[in-house]
Amino acid sequence: MSITPAFSCTLPVRWGDMDAYNHVNNTVYFRFFEEARVQLIEAVAGGQIAGRDDGPVIITANCTFLKLVVYPNDVRVDCYLSDPGRSSFMVRYELFAASDPKDPACTGDSKVVWVDHALGRSVELPSYIREKFS
Template sequence: MRYLYRCPLRWADMDAYGHVNNAVFLRYLEEARIDFLRRPDKQFQQGSVVARHEIDYKRQLVHRHEPVDIELWVTEVKAASFTIAYEVKDPDQIYVRASTVVVPFDFERQRPRRITEEEREFLREYQDDEEEAVAA
């Protein structure tokens, strides 16, 4: 299953060339990831940190008033990290494909922590084996 986040575009996201700046896509991914992980009915309320991002820019996204869709799903779950894949897209085109390695973090103790069984169950709901098809 995939999670859908409708990301609003802001005037300030645009660069001098009239399209959404490439660096802004990191913020879009962050917004989608936080929306996914921090829902009141779900886990990961303790926090997490990003260990790695990979972004593949496919085409320019021109500023507009309508939001852009960000689909995300889990591709890998390990003992103390998991990977989220994303597509920033409209129904007829993909602007960005990306992935993020996320590490659950205990901010009180200032160290990474293992994924709990409840968190693992939640992540498995969104685990999608279509990663290879998406990467093509």
């Protein structure tokens, strides 16, 4: 992507992330996305999002696998925010292996809906999230 990411983080590839084919298992990429997304939202919120009355819920998650990632390695996940709605937004991801930092190993996206946990329904995005789209 040609724009600056809203957030970027580096995560370690662990030995246990590998599968029988000696590369990172496909399910782990979603964990990398999850960790980057949580770090992004906590950075924007100025603290922990766990234990709040409201928060993000993922309703879609997609990943396109482009290259193998193997241990030992680190990955960088760049997050881009787009498509803000009343209660939702998209997070798009590019994941790069430290061993090949110029070409993404995978890309993906998630639709995030802000939910009131007690009511079990969507609510308006908090101002600190909405401000990221200004």
